Amino acid sequence: MAIDSVHAYILYVKSALMRRATAEKARASERYFPNGAVCLGANAADIKYTINEFHQVYADLTANDMLAIVEALLADAKYNEEVLCAFGLLNKFVKRHYDDRLLDRFKYWLEHYASNWAMVDDLCIKTIYLFLLSRPHLIEETQHWAHSEVCWCRRASNVVWVKFIERKIGNEVYRLDKGLVFKNCDILLSDPDEFVQKSIGWLLKVTAKYHQNEVVGYIQRNITQFPRATLRYAIEKMDINVRQRLLSC
Numbered sequence: 439m440a441i442d443s444v445h446a447y448i449l450y451v452k453s454a455l456m457r458r459a460t461a462e463k464a465r466a467s468e469r470y471f472p473n474g475a476v477c478l479g480a481n482a483a484d485i486k487y488t489i490n491e492f493h494q495v496y497a498d499l500t501a502n503d504m505l506a507i508v509e510a511l512l513a514d515a516k517y518n519e520e521v522l523c524a525f526g527l528l529n530k531f532v533k534r535h536y537d538d539r540l541l542d543r544f545k546y547w548l549e550h551y552a553s554n555w556a557m558v559d560d561l562c563i564k565t566i567y568l569f570l571l572s573r574p575h576l577i578e579e580t581q582h583w584a585h586s587e588v589c590w591c592r593r594a595s596n597v598v599w600v601k602f603i604e605r606k607i608g609n610e611v612y613r614l615d616k617g618l619v620f621k622n623c624d625i626l627l628s629d630p631d632e633f634v635q636k637s638i639g640w641l642l643k644v645t646a647k648y649h650q651n652e653v654v655g656y657i658q659r660n661i662t663q664f665p666r667a668t669l670r671y672a673i674e675k676m677d678i679n680v681r682q683r684l685l686s687c
Contacts, residue, residue, distance in 0.1 A: 448514055583598070620652075
């Protein structure tokens, strides 16, 4: 795809988001990011509208065309919404197109373009989820993300698994090895980043839905290492008696 064409597509996306943005929505969005985020002022509905509009206007673009546009938009993005829009533009294609190597690109995006929890979660829960849904053999391949030097990639190593603890895929039920969940937690329990800690709590909370006794046992064995906030998030959906017992440890 010609560079001039790519720039034209990027300008379309940026302009479309700008038309729907307001200062009021920017202030509302920034409240979700205590560590700071550069927000244009477009909300989730605006981003979804822009993505759908783009696909309608440029319905003839191929999967490879779209990947080139997404890569260029990510490299040029200045606002939170531009990154989220870039991720979302790919969702239409990831289930049926691209090869396994796209997983390496996702890691690169997490380490170079993600700058807050919303970007991580959007990429993991929507785009990467759809990608892995048709490639379950790759689900466990994200283990090494927990060793990344970038906190957002470490958070993603947990978030990317939350929808695969137990998931119907086709005619079968995929069950993530719970031992991998606990191994990831072992690696990250001492992580100093608050958003990595929150992702541990999230992953354990979802795992407990299917394996509560094992999660409770894991927490009890490692209770002295658990930050209080991580513990509270992990046990949030458990019976009140179990919660009180673990909180009193």
